Amino acid sequence: MSDKIEGVKKLFTSKSARVETNKGDAYYEQLFKKCHERIESLKTNQPINNRLDIGDVLETHGIERRDFLKWASAVTGMLMLPSSFTPLVADAALLMNRAPVIWLELSDCAGNSEALLRSDGPKIDEIVLDVISLEFHETLQATAGHQAEKQLEDAMEHFKDKYLLFVEGAIPMANNGSFGTIGASGETMHDHLVRVSKHAAAIVAVGSCATFGGVPAASPNPTGAVGVMDVIKGKPLINIPACPANPANMVGVIIHYILTGQVPELDSLLRPKFAFGYRIHDNCERRAHFDAGEFVEEWGDEGAKNNFCLYKVGCKGPMTFNNCSIIRYNEGVNWPVGVGRGCIGCSEPDFWDKYAYERPMADANIKAPTGGVEKTVDEFGLGLLTAAGIGIGIHAAASMAAGKKEEVGE
């Protein structure tokens, strides 16, 4: 409740969702100078530990420099920077191994890590994420138990106030957080997160669970799961929701950080505007079918064969902000609507309960305002009308039988 009151307090202070795509020459010239200086000074630093050199890694994967520069110009466009920034972005990507990252894994399915690791033939996004200076990653590291804790301590001490903290997964809060513990000492996920975030330069919540609670927080949310922003206050926090978060957006945020030393411009849900400033619906390849009223009525019907709009089988593109309809997944290979199943709104809060039900909202099972009872919105509405109709009917019948009409003199 107090969170909601807090939300109401912000009523008139919330920033416009406006995305400034062109901030003027003067701004970009000054930014270019600043970024250039920063990149030059980072170049003089040695890579942290014995990290791979991204140039070598790209070469072993058979990716030519030309492809790498094409990728760099795409990232520049994604970050809404002028094309003159392309060499700087390429440099920033090559300096990825100078950014210390600690990656925590809390209550989730490890899907975001999977998204990075399991792509068939890693593309440049994934490779770049491979060579970041990943100091600690609970799922990937070989060490365990006290050894792992020691490693975390070392990383936190060594890169105090410098490391980027990536968090994947929700934080169970019920029963004092006892639904999830980590490590040999049985520390709760909540305490673990609070401890590690204390000396982070910035926190990046990756995936829907870490941002808004995601699937663990779905009704009835037995573990009391919440996102990072509901636990950690007073730290620079960037949310990269989606299930899984798009590696391109993670790279975008890291490159932005390396390039400018700052977090990118965020919307009211702390999502970077360069990625979440646009509505999926507006850039959807099936949008024309929506306007024409051509819908897939059921899976595999004539409409589905003709790539009609998926709105009636529950696509939530019109209510979801993300860039998947532009950049897609796996380096532009495809995305959910492209393969013929609608958007489930995975980058919005509460998506599992309020978006991912494969039918239009009007047909959805949502919690009735009284709580507990599940009714579809329209069943509730028809129930209301039935109640009103019965009330009116009873009153009308009673009036007919026993009502007193005013005397009218003829």
Next chain:
Amino acid sequence: MKAGYKQVKRMTTYMRLNHWVVAFSMIGAIVTGLYIGHPYYQSFIADPAVGKYVMAWNRWVHFMIAIIFDVSSIVIAYMYFFSRFEKPYKKIIPNAQNIKEFVEVIINLVTLNRRKNFDSTHADSFNTVFFLVFHLMLAWMLLTGLQLYVHGLASGLSSIGNWWPWMLHVATDWTIPVSNMLIGSASPTACIMDVRISHHITMWWIIAWIMFHVYYQVWRTIFWKEGDIGIVVSGSKFVKED
């Protein structure tokens, strides 16, 4: 006119005109709104896409009606306080006289007109409060509707200038957390789907409101025998002379 009755003017021409504009807009908004929420009829599949623009037309009509509603509501809100004919706000103030009248009108309704201890020549307190509920629901529909509309202007640009989406955000972003509270969501973070759910549920309340409104006016006409149903056509009703 029957002997012993006097004619009482109850609605000005503008008020009657507004009533019917609102009534037909309401029907149009419900018909198109239900389609937008769940497209309930199909376009002819054989037609080329260019010849059918079904969802787009439904949305166009829905938004046009919304604009007519907007303007009408602003005028109604003004007239609540400054109408020279009658000032409805005077009937909403919970003073002793209004509360007594409010209760008496309800008693009249539940006793099936066996008791009628109030003056039915003028607009009564019960109906005015009932209409206030309607106006509040309508205002809520307008604000949530504009919030849903501005999602489509995500880039911050519009054909009439950047001030328009900016203004809509400033004026309606607060409906997101308020919707979250209204639908009783357990989530700590409000989302734009809450606005959509609230917009849709409020429609059902408005339809229920219309049902009672129509029934009650017909009932009054039958049992009071003062020609109440004619008010919205001719502007007058007829009451017995004392």
